[in-house]
Amino acid sequence: MAANAQAKRPPANAALIDELRAFLGDRLSTVRAIRDRHGKDESYHPTVAPDAVAFAESTEEVAEIVKRCAAHRVPVVPFGTGTALEGGIAALHGGICIDLSGMNQVLRVSAEDLDCAVQAGVTRKRLNEHLRDTGLFFPIDPGADASLGGMAATRASGTNAVRYGTMRENVLGLTAVLADGRIVRTGTRARKSSAGYDLTRLLVGSEGTLGVITELTLRLHGIPEAMSAAVCPFPTVADAVNTVIQTIQLGVPVARIELLDATQMDACNRYSKLNFAVLPTLFFEFHGTERGVVEQAELVGDIAAEFGGSEFQWETRAEDRSKLWQARHDAYYAALALRPGSQGMPTDVCVPISRLAECIEETRADVERAGVLAPLVGHVGDGNFHLVYVLDPENAAEIERAEELHERMVLRALAMGGTCTGEHGIGYGKLRFLEAEHGEAVAVMRQIKQALDPLNIMNPGKVIRV
Numbered sequence: 001m002a003a004n005a006q007a008k009r010p011p012a013n014a015a016l017i018d019e020l021r022a023f024l025g026d027r028l029s030t031v032r033a034i035r036d037r038h039g040k041d042e043s044y045h046p047t048v049a050p051d052a053v054a055f056a057e058s059t060e061e062v063a064e065i066v067k068r069c070a071a072h073r074v075p076v077v078p079f080g081t082g083t084a085l086e087g088g089i090a091a092l093h094g095g096i097c098i099d100l101s102g103m104n105q106v107l108r109v110s111a112e113d114l115d116c117a118v119q120a121g122v123t124r125k126r127l128n129e130h131l132r133d134t135g136l137f138f139p140i141d142p143g144a145d146a147s148l149g150g151m152a153a154t155r156a157s158g159t160n161a162v163r164y165g166t167m168r169e170n171v172l173g174l175t176a177v178l179a180d181g182r183i184v185r186t187g188t189r190a191r192k193s194s195a196g197y198d199l200t201r202l203l204v205g206s207e208g209t210l211g212v213i214t215e216l217t218l219r220l221h222g223i224p225e226a227m228s229a230a231v232c233p234f235p236t237v238a239d240a241v242n243t244v245i246q247t248i249q250l251g252v253p254v255a256r257i258e259l260l261d262a263t264q265m266d267a268c269n270r271y272s273k274l275n276f277a278v279l280p281t282l283f284f285e286f287h288g289t290e291r292g293v294v295e296q297a298e299l300v301g302d303i304a305a306e307f308g309g310s311e312f313q314w315e316t317r318a319e320d321r322s323k324l325w326q327a328r329h330d331a332y333y334a335a336l337a338l339r340p341g342s343q344g345m346p347t348d349v350c351v352p353i354s355r356l357a358e359c360i361e362e363t364r365a366d367v368e369r370a371g372v373l374a375p376l377v378g379h380v381g382d383g384n385f386h387l388v389y390v391l392d393p394e395n396a397a398e399i400e401r402a403e404e405l406h407e408r409m410v411l412r413a414l415a416m417g418g419t420c421t422g423e424h425g426i427g428y429g430k431l432r433f434l435e436a437e438h439g440e441a442v443a444v445m446r447q448i449k450q451a452l453d454p455l456n457i458m459n460p461g462k463v464i465r466v
Contacts, residue, residue, distance in 0.1 A: 013072045013074055015072070016068060016069065016072040016074050016096070017030065017051070017052050019068055020052065020054055020065065020068060020096065023064065023065075023068075024054055024055070024061075024065075027054065027055040027056075027057075027102075028052055028053070028054050028055070029052065029053045029055070030051070030052045030053075032049070034053050035049035035050055035051070035052070035053060035097075036049045037082070038050055038053050038077075038079050038082070038089065038091075038097040038099065039089065039090055039091050039097075040082070040089075040090070041082050041083065041084045041085060041086075041087060041088060041089050041090075041427075042082070042083050042084065042085055042144070042332075042346075043084070043085040043086060043087060043344075043345075043346060043429065044343050044344060044345045044346075044391070044393075045086070045087035045090060045427075045428075045429055046090075047090075048087075048090035048091050048092055049091060050077055050091035050094060050095055050096060050097035051074075051091070051094045051095060051096065052096050052097070053079075053096075053097045053099055054096055054097065054098050054099065055099045055101075055102050056098050056099065056100060056102065056103060057102045057103060058103065058214075059103075059175055059177065059183055059214040059215060060183075062098060062100075062177045062212050062214050063177045063181045063182070063183050064181070065096065065098055066098075066177050066178075066179065066180075066181045066212065067180070067181030069095065069096055069457055070179060070180055070181060070455060070457060073455055073457065074094075074095050074096060074457065075091065075093045075094060075095025075096070075457050075458075075459070075460050076095060076096055076098060076179075076208075076212065076457055076458055076459065077089060077090075077091050077095060077096070077097045077098070077208065077459050078097075078098050078100060078149070078150075078153065078208040078212045078213070078459065079097050079098065079099045079100065079101075080100055080101065080120065080121065080146060080147030080149050080150030080151075080153075081101065081123065081144070081145065081146050081147050081150060083142075083144035083145075083146045083150070084146075084150065084154055084424070084425060084427065085346050085347075085424045085425075085427075085429075086421070086424050086425050086426060086427030086428070086429035086430055087427040087428045087429045087462075088153075088154065088207050088208070088425055088426075088427035088428075088459070088462055090427075090428065090461075092428060092460065092461035092462075093460050093461060095457070098212060100119075100120045100121040100147065100149055100212075100214065101121045101147065102121060103119035103120055103121040103122075103149075103214060103215075104119060104121040104122050104123075104126065105118070105119045105122070106118050106119075106122060106126075106127060106130045107119065107215070109130070109131065109134060109136075109220075110189075111134050111135070111136060111220075113189060114136065114219065114220045114221065114222070115172060115189055115217060115218060115219055115220055116131075116138075116217070116218050116220055117215060117216070117217050117218075118148055118215065118216055118218065119149075119214065119215055120147060120148060120149025120150075120152075120213050120214050120215060120216065121147050121149060122147065122148050123145045123146060123147050123148065124138060124140065124141065124142075124145060124146060124148060124151065125145045126145075127148065127218075131220070135222060135223055136220040136221065136222060136223065137220065137221060137222075137223050138170070138218060138220055138221070139160045139163075139164035139170075139221055140156060140157065140158055140160065140161070140164065140165075140166065140167055140170055141158040141159050141160050142156040142157065142158035142423065143158060143159070143328075143329040143332075144329075148216055148218070149213045149214070149216065151167050152167050152171050152174065152203075152204050152205075152213050152216055153203075153204075153205070153206065153207050153208055153213055154167075154205065154207055154423070154424075154425040155167050155168055155204055155205030155423070155425070156423055157379070157382075157384070157422070157423045158379065158423070159256045159258055159285075159325065159328065159329075159379055160255055160256055161379060161381075161382050161384075161423075162248075162254060162255070162256065162257060162379065162381030162382050163253060163254065163255040163256070163287065164221060164255075166423070167204055167205075168201060168204055168205065169219070170218055170219045171187075171200060171204050171216055171217070171218060171219075172187050172188070172189060172191075172200070172217040172218065172219055173185065173186050173187025173188055173189070173200055173216075173217040174186055174187065174200055174203060174204070174213050174215060174216045174217065175213070175214050175215035175216075176203050176210075176211035176212060176213050176214060177211055177212045177214060178210070178211045178452060178453075179210075179211065179452060179453040179454070179455065179457055179458050183214075184199070184211070186199040186200040186203065187199075187200040187217065189217060202448070205425070206463070207425055207426065207427065207459060207462050207463050208458060208459035208462070209449060209453070209458050209459045209460075209462055209463045209464065210448070210449065210452050210453060210458060211452070211458065212458075224255075224287035224288055224289075224293075225288065225289050225290060226286075226287070226288060226289060226290045226292075226293045227255075227285065227286065227287050227293070227321065228285070228286050228293055228297065228314060228315070228316045228321075229256075229283065229284060229285045229286075229314070229315040229316075229320075229321045229324055229325070230283075230284045230285075230286075230297065230312035230313060230314050230315070231276055231281060231282070231283055231284075231312070231313045231315070231324070232281065232282050232284065232301075232304050232309045232310060232311075232312050232313070233265075233276065233277040233279040233280065233281045233309070233310050234279060234280050234281070234282070234304075234307060234308055234309050234310075235279070235280075235308045236280060236308075237259070237261055237280040237360060237361065237364065237376075238357050238360075238361060239280070239307040239308045239309065240259055240280045240281070240282050240307070240309070241259065241356055241357040241360055241380060242307050242357055243282065243300075243303050243304045243306075243307045243309060244257050244259065244282065244353075244356070244380045244381060245353055245354065245356060245357065246303050246306075247300055247303055247381075248353050248381060249353070250299070250303070252296055252299055252300055253287075253288070253296065254284060254285070254286060254296060254300065254381060255285045255286060255287040256283065256284065256285040256325075256379075256381065257282060257283070257284055257379075257380055257381035258282065258283040258328055258377065258378065258379060258380070259280070259281070259282055259360075259376070259377065259378040259380040259385065260280070260281050260283070260328070260331065260375075260376070260377050261280050261364070261375060261376040261377075262278050262279055262280055263338075263373070263374075263375040263376070264331055264334070264335065264375035264376060264377050265277070265278050265279065265280075265281050266278045266338075267331070267334035267335050267337065267338050267375055268327045268328070268330070268331060268334045270334065270337065270338075271327075271330060271333065271334030271337050272323070272326070272327035272330055272334065274327055276313070277310070282304070282309070282380075283324065283325075283328055284297075284300060284312075285321070285325075286300075297312065328377070331375070331377045331388075332344060332346060332388055335375045335388040335390055336388075336390060338373065338375075338390060339373060339390050339392075341392075342390045342391060342392060342393070343390075343391050343392075343393040344388045344389070344390060344391070345388070345389035345391055345399075345402055345406070346386060346387070346388045346389075346424070347386065347387055347389075347406050347409070347410075347421075347424065348384060348385065348386040348387075348421055348422050348423060348424050349384075349385065349409060349410055349412075349413035349418055349419065349420060349421065349422060350382065350383050350384040350385075350413070350418050350419050350421070350422030350423075351383045351413050351416045351417065351418030351419075352383060352416065352417050352418065353382075353383045355383075355416040355417065355418070356380060356383050356385075358416070359385075359412060359413055359416055359418070360376070360378070360385060362412060363376075363387070363408075363409050363412065364376065366405050366408055366409070367387070367405060370401055370405055372389060372391075372398070372401060372402055372405060373389075373390040374387045374388060374389045374390065374402075374405070375387070375388055375390070379422070379423075382422070383418070383422070384422035384423060387406075387409065389402040389405070389406070410430075410433050410436075411436070414433075414436055414437055419437060420433035420434070420436070420437050421433075425463075426462065426463045427462050427463070428461050428462050431462075431463070431465060434463070434464075442464070445463075445464050446464050446465075446466060449463075449464045449466060450466065
């Protein structure tokens with residue numbers, strides 16, 4: 001679909017490109033390689049390049065670019081680091097990509113109030129480096145070193161979400177440029193408010209379809225007194241998942257619980273030079289006081305033992321914990337390395353914790369029957385898990401089979417009261433599932449989109465069909 005859209009569409013208005021070049025100088029590029037880089041994320045979705053890339057350096061510049069695009073009725077596609085997974089940055093209708101990576105300043109840190117203000121191009125690692133001597137950190141960790149604006153736009157979460165929540169809970173307010181070039185500021189630094197519609201939450205997760213997020217006010221957290229990580233293999237995936245379910249239902253405040261099936265553990269061992277058992281495995285991390293961490297670990301260890309889990313293998317030194325979690329973050333690339341020359345089709349769903357074991361087992365049975373290589377990983381502490389279908393990009397039958405399995409996985413999650421995506425977003429890759437999940441509410445979303453973006457220039461073709 002994306003390739004056809006690119007082939008048929010007209011180029012962006014030449015007069016607009018001339019205007020933007022006069023405004024931005026060499027910060028507007030029409031070089032093919034740069035355009036292609038801005039039309040492809042980390043997913044299997046094909047490259048669909050914009051007609052030009054504008055490198056903005058301030059909210060006011062973004063507003064001026066959007067105003068000019070609106071005057072010419074030319075689409076606008078925001079870009080952070082390009083690490084998303086559902087085609088959210090593909091320029092399906094051409095237009096101007098606004099690259100926000102140059103807006104990379106930490107504007108304010110208020111240690112006493114546990115908050116900060118950043119420009120949208122600041123990445124999560126850059127923020128935590130800036131915070132290093134304050135005793136604070138920003139916990140949302142989707143794996144990739146994504147921009148914070150992009151993380152807000154996709155409502156990202158990651159490995160720490162079971163304890164610290166997602167971007168939805170950690171964005172206090174933001175600045176955004178709307179489709180007509182207006183600059184709006186939402187939220188306050190107060191920890192609660194009952195004043196008016198919650199525009200912050202409306203824009204968080206909107207994937208650039210309602211506005212371009214340019215600045216954020218973020219909630220920070222104190223660095224725990226103690227942290228420790230552990231690895232525990234299990235005889236079966238069901239045993240591992242049942243350990244997770246009981247841990248969450250007992251209210252144990254673990255910071256991270258990650259599941260890797262045997263195939264993924266084999267991949268991680270090879271790719272990251274580890275030596276863990278090739279069995280379904282849980283990675284844990286505990287945060288708190290020295291005593292609290294010990295108590296959490298002892299309780300979870302007892303639960304794991306009930307389900308056949310081996311003794312914990314501890315990683316307490318910071319460098320060892322970093323190596324462990326880097327291996328988890330590299331799981332996607334490790335999966336692809338199992339089949340050189342392959343392409344990955346990553347996807348995710350999220351279900352109520354009580355249905356997690358059932359959903360995972362049925363999904364894995366589907367994959368095994370089809371004979372497809374699809375390692376499983378998951379932020380299972382909040383019911384979210386991922387598959388990476390490892391495919392031959394030249395084998396149409398194999399891709400079609402993976403698409404069928406993907407659809408079955410999503411519909412299964414929806415039938416269990418879950419969602420078609422826990423954190424990857426909709427982009428255009430999961431458009432067909434949004435109505436199945438939300439029904440008539442999609443019509444309400446469409447009305448909001450049309451009210452805020454009547455010309456349909458804000459990242460068109462994503463999230464909502466107009």
